[in-house]
Amino acid sequence: MAGPKSAANENEISRDRLAELLNEDLSREYQAIIAYVVYSQVLSGAEYMDIAAQLEIHAKQDLDHALILSRQIDYLGKMPVVTPKPVRTSKKPKDMLRFDLDNENETIRNYRDRIRQCEALGEFAMAEQIRQILMQEQDHQIDLATALGIEVPDVSGGPKGRTLGKRR
Numbered sequence: 001m002a003g004p005k006s007a008a009n010e011n012e013i014s015r016d017r018l019a020e021l022l023n024e025d026l027s028r029e030y031q032a033i034i035a036y037v038v039y040s041q042v043l044s045g046a047e048y049m050d051i052a053a054q055l056e057i058h059a060k061q062d063l064d065h066a067l068i069l070s071r072q073i074d075y076l077g078k079m080p081v082v083t084p085k086p087v088r089t090s091k092k093p094k095d096m097l098r099f100d101l102d103n104e105n106e107t108i109r110n111y112r113d114r115i116r117q118c119e120a121l122g123e124f125a126m127a128e129q130i131r132q133i134l135m136q137e138q139d140h141q142i143d144l145a146t147a148l149g150i151e152v153p154d155v156s157g158g159p160k161g162r163t164l165g166k167r168r
């Protein structure tokens, strides 16, 4: 569809491609819901009480995100997916929190891109909805980094595996 030089250019996005990417976001939200449902209940130990309660809140917020994304995908004329990205498991609390943090980092990278893509298509209301989701994802990321006692990761480099032509 797109010209040869624009094939790999995320700036020239189509509505179909946006719907595909939103479906990937939806799979990631399902993944997050499952992980948060399970981890919030199996994290044990006094030092993890606070974060376990926060993970329950994340689960509910991610369900809201999944509903918003599904509505946007339907609006773009596509069918929302029904499959989560794979959920990693571990018996170790630190691992569970680490997996969650990795997923949030990936989610944040993607939503930052998605906002730009929505705006490139003139879908400003959709961009606004994703901005609201992104604000909550950043809170999730902060909660997890704090529980792990680490700095909040800088994910400003764009999605994993993407090579940027323009660099500053």
Ligand SMILES: [Fe+2]
Binding pocket: 029, 032, 061, 062, 065, 066, 133, 137
């Ligand atoms: Fe989410």
Ligand SMILES: [Fe+2]
Binding pocket: 032, 058, 062, 104, 107, 136, 137, 140
């Ligand atoms: Fe999240």
